[in-house]
Amino acid sequence: MFAYYLELALRSLKRNKVLTTLMVLALGLGIGACITTLTVLKLLSGDPLPQKSAQLFYPQVDPFSMDGYVEGETKPQTTMTYTDAMNLLHARKATHQAVMAMTGAKIAPARANTHPFYSDGVMTTSDFFGMFDAPFQYGGGWTEADDESRARVVVIADFLNDKLFEGANSVGKTLRVNDHDFRIVGVLKHWAPQPRFYAQDLGGRSYGDGDAVFLPLQSARAADMAAGNTNCFDVIKDIKNLETAPCIWLGMWVQLDNGAAVADYKAFLANYARQQIALGRFHRPDTALPDLMQWLRDEQVVPDDVRLQAGLAFGFLLICVINTVGLLLAKCLRRSQEIGVRRALGATQRTIFAQFMVEAGIVGLAGGLLGLLFAELGLLGIRHQPAEYAGLARLDLTMFAFTFVVAIVASLIAGLLPAWRACVLAPAPQLKAS
């Protein structure tokens, strides 16, 4: 029966080529726009560490004064002072914990006739790699002892290793960072979680390439490396000495494996804030402990423009669907006599309905194929955008399948009304008219 409907539908679509082309083109444009923007939206609002994100949390405390504080409304600060970060780090209340700040690292290649250049660097503590499951190609991370002794060690990214050492095992070699010698202890495999959640609010980009060098925080600071984002809340005597200045510039991540651990850590943070208030260091009691995905939502990491584009694309698809409804309706009303004849020859309302839905489905399928083409074109355009996420915009298998789901669903919704109108048509007047 289905094959017969298919044949009927194709014949009917062929009969009026202009109208069919208009429908397919409009639907294709709408679907293409939707899939393009949805692909970007999905990419940008993705989970950077799918296997681990539920266990990663971002503690927040607030050392600011009561100026401008509104109880229940003011959110705690998103970065920490050195003192608080070290207190929380050394408390070791979580399975893993690391503090970090982004920095620009001046790297001087050892070869002659090469110029120094700047790369993105992360100043952090030893647990960073274990907590974030950063994979190593050669060597490994540094130890807690290295953190404390300000050892001049560094972990470098695969692309830097390729650039400076042609991809060979460079563990044990020396890298000149900010005019100081650092010993390479590890080389990462490709590692660039998107969004770059750990760089958020620390002066780093939200999307794009991974960082080139990872250094122990205190060793990097001893080599005069600056923090990417510093926010001070009191009179500063010596901005160079960030460790003692009343400034927030560090982010902290902790791994908490279950609900009980999370509850304990929340209590610990609240207790810490109370204790600091008692000591006179803090004034505001609020603390927060968002998990990774909540943190990305809090930070509104997806650019406004991208959401606007997605909204626009859906508005556009809606218009295209309404357009298709109108055109399908016109087509089916034009065929009133054919319907009358079929009904008179014994076709039930249900079969007429099915026949028209199959026709709508075919339009949807064709629109989906065309939409896929438009989406590929759209993504090609986006890859040429200046945005930091541009290079990542590609159609994956899920979105490929999703295109057809959207296309079929949209066309079937568009087909409902015309098909219903067709099947409730009284056959007798139609036969009489002809």
Place this chain on the structure above:
Amino acid sequence: MQIQPIIAALRKHRLATVLLALEIALACAVLCNACFLIISRVQHTHVDSGVDESALAAVKLTGYDPASSVDLNARVLSGLAKLPGVQSVNVINAVPFGDHAGTAGISTDAAGKHFAGIVDFYVGGPGSFKALGLKLVAGSLPMASDAQPLDSFVPENATVWVTRALADHLWPGTDPLGKEFWTDKFHFRVGGVLAHLARPWGGEGGPSTIDWSVYVPAQAGRQLAGTYLLHAAPTELPRVLRDARAAMASIAPDAVVDSKNSQTLGTLRETYFRQDRLMSGILLGVICALLLVTALGIVGLASFWVQQRRRQIGVRRALGATRSDILSYFQTENFLIVSGGIVLGMVLAFAINLLLMQHYELPRLPLYYLPIGALSLYVIGQLAVLGPALRAAAVPPVEATRSVG
């Protein structure tokens, strides 16, 4: 033209009429809002920086030892001045559309009680005022004695030049010359007013504060080093910049040229507004596609109606209606449907605008967008219906005698 018979006819095609009106309503709503977004973005990209952009380029150095910055200044200033085509070189802390450097909150009293906003300080060497090409609208030009040595990011007690926009904000309705303001312990006295000077990174307070800049003459030194302003003839500028960047390898081998910020001001401006231009382009593309789809919908439905009513048209022609009567019948019909759509569309446009205002810090949609949006939809509607309507007008009266089919 009588409207009643048209309305009576449309009632028989209620569903198709409503669909078409709905499509037009959505198109109207999206059109108004998208146009509004485009125009606000385009306006943003046309900001007047107040400087002679076509003749200026910046060279920014990083990674040098801060202790050697005095020596670096001397080497770079004399080295770059020797390059052919360079008209002047000045040290400066920031340039429009580059990274910001001297951003600070100011107050109009020494105690810092009357906070007056966050402004950007352009601190430049003695010749930078002339090199930037700043236009003075009141007061006097800076003199050599105004340029002071620096211990911090600005001199402790300085004569400064503020923009007219900032002067109007700080001292509305009064003469700003000689007025004072403070930033922490730093004290400033206004020596002149500038027509325009856009802040380096656009300003955090939005488009209204883009001109909140203060120009401070100062002497090169430890606190003012690393960024240099090149002035050259516009035609020579790209070559001069290329030469200057190449020369850095020998003039300052210890420093790293910050490639992103070492560009002509034209390039910096281009990069700065690239995202805005791109978004305007996308919005424009959507508008075109939207109008096209709407027009196609109108053509499709109108063609269908014409086909369906061939007999009725024939009867009307046989009863004495002229071709232009038939033509204007379909045109009026389209006008009525589009009107219905537009009424609904205006409500929708404001609803979408309200939604956008909540999420994207957008101002309210100005009322004059509605008649413009309506007019363009009327035009599109009339153009789209013209083809089918002409076909209808061409139906001969003899059609009345034929049976349908």
